[in-house]
Amino acid sequence: MTEYFEVHERDGAARLGELRLAESRETPTLVGEFLEDGGSLWPKDRDVPEGDDSVLTVLPHRAFPGGTPEEVEEAFAVDYPSVEFPSAAVVSPETATDHGADAYVLSNAQEIAGHAKAFVEAIIQTREAIPADTALYLPGVATPTNVALLAYAGVDLVDADRAVVKGTQGKYLSTDGEQFLEDLPELPCSCPACQVPREEFDREACAEHNEAVLEAELRRVRQRIRDGRLRDYIEGQARHEQWLTATFRRLDQQYGYLEQRTPVLRRAELTAATDDTLRRVEIQRFAERVTTRYHNRFDNPLVLVPCSAHKPYSESQSHGQFHDAIQFRAHTVSMTSPIGVVPQELELTYPAQHYDTVVTGQWTPTEREFVADVLEAYLERNEYPRIIAHVPGEGYRDICERVEDSLDLDFEYTAVDHPTTTESLANLASTLSDELKYSKRERQHNTIKAVADYQFGDGAGDELFEEFQTEARYPKLRVKSGSGEQLAMLVAQYGVLSLTIAGARRWVDSDVPTKRVEIDQFVPHGSVLAPGVVDASPEIRPGDEVVIEGPKAFGVGRAAMSGQEMVESTRGIASSVRHVEER
């Protein structure tokens, strides 16, 4: 039971939390003055501290050096008392478990900092062993350079000990590394400690500066999490120290750990500036769903086109020109780095209209390989009578030829120099001259079904929307049953469906796996809080559409945390409730 810590927002493994002391603190933060150490049990036995709600009290503990055999740790394990005040328990990655505390102190933090492999393993092992709604504290390791990555990995609490010690050793810290004070003819900072003549700036001032920069960096990190944009920052920030770059790449290899914690949709834009972007959860998840869930329902030829900087693509100038040439006679799929391929029905779906990329006109070998792999998987799953590649020479053409060869297909190429030249557009129009147009109805129906496949799983579009009609203008489509009852709405901002009660009933009654939040005997209004959750599907991710079901209520809403977190947590909003019916 976590009384004194609550997670409010999630950005991958990073969280914006609240340490609910007498004066509440937003995390990630420095514990400093509001931490009380109950002391080590090695030299002597200690009484349970009295504790109070103005501080986080570390319960009397026995820390072990790294590499201590597990049976030794177990033999000397502390039986943590259950207390009524904000408390923290000291754990090692090997023995971490739920001790009923609000926070957990990682005992070997200083040994793993600086070592990517050990760090990633220790953090994941610990984070998965302690309840989701408890804070993780890494003592003695934070610096202005590494603290963003610590938060990105899932650390909630740090201290300024290391930054202060480095200051007293004459090491001047900044977000991009450290320098010896004597090597600095001027101070590149405007914090209060640095506002003295250079010759008066001593080691004491340096320690003050180090702590101020660490605090400022934590403010930046909190804002990044609030905006859902910590990852964009990390891709640049982690480059200042090699172990940080290695750590963040290793975290990308722990896809499951990050994926479970990454929202399926966000307001924030995603910046694609490096090859590392291709490995982020949002990109991998989109590619994975397009190549394993989506299937094309049009009988027309395929036209592959380059993406546009303007989103959604259909509102860009170049895509307007492609559209005028195509005239609903072909299915349009955009090729893009870093997303891969985007079928026209999914152009609104997160992150297809939420990314911004560096446009140099040239793709790196890694980008080419990624887009080619996705296109190949896409064409293995979707057959077309003809494939027309209306793409520019650089990058795009190479990818098309590679896929054409490896799948033994024949692409028709219609672009000369650039796809938007008059000649290219005329070629595109004339190559489609004998093709039939699809109707607006077909287009709208296929869009709803494609989004359902993407969102709910392979085959969901046909299962949930066997018979239906659409109303209103794209993109704000409303989905109604044959008898006129509303089932769902397309949310233009994220390109996902939001269901009504009737839509949710279809979901529950279908063979499509339902994401279900099982609640206690009450009728929720506005939201379901974690303590009211009895059980939840482990597949639920933050932002997912969920059915909320209990003895007294049936409803539908959007998950605010993962299914596992809903089950483990004793505080916080588990899901919003859009519609609910008493039963």
Ligand SMILES: [Zn+2]
């Ligand atoms: Zn300063």
